[in-house]
Amino acid sequence: SRAAALRVSACVEVGRRAARAWPADPWLIRTPxxxxxxxxxAMGALEREELRVLLLDTKNVVxxxxxxxxxxxxGSSVRIxxxxxxxxxxxxAAVIVAHNHPSGDPSPSGEDLRITSELAEAGRLLDIELLDHLVIGRGRWTSMRALGALAQPPAPTMRESTPRAWSTT
Incomplete structure (x- = not known):
């Protein structure tokens, strides 16, 4: 039927868009x-707040x-x-957290700073490094690490005795 054909066509298009959204090559993260x-x-023009988590391996590949x-x-409420x-x-091995501000202004709020601190502490307890927390606006963004909100680096672990390369420049 025509309706079934339209549904299949729509599913194919959703699959194409999802494939384009994810990088074809490994997504290596060196800087914010x-x-x-x-x-x-992906998030700058969203009308509602979203919080995303990127999972990374020991080589900083998403x-x-x-x-x-x-x-x-x-807004949204966050459970650590x-x-x-x-x-x-x-x-x-690590995560990067990102959320958008629907207002378009990526300036962190007091709540953003509090949550970043809690996320960093939880990551230390779980042995999962919080590399950064990004606040996304329209065409702009803010790195909480660059602001110093993640100033206390995690202690080296048995599996990793050297600090991970992560530059805010």
């Missing part, structure tokens, strides 16, 4: 810009991207356990 630029394109929250017009749930299940 490496992750912020694709996320500004292994998965998860949308943890979609908020209402008034939900942010780290998939990272624990996947045995991720």
């Amino acid at each position: 810009t490496d992750v912020a630029e694709p996320l500004v394109d 292994t998965a991207e998860r949308t943890v929250y979609r908020g209402n017009l008034a 356990g939900e942010v780290y749930r998939d990272a624990v299940r996947a045995c991720a």
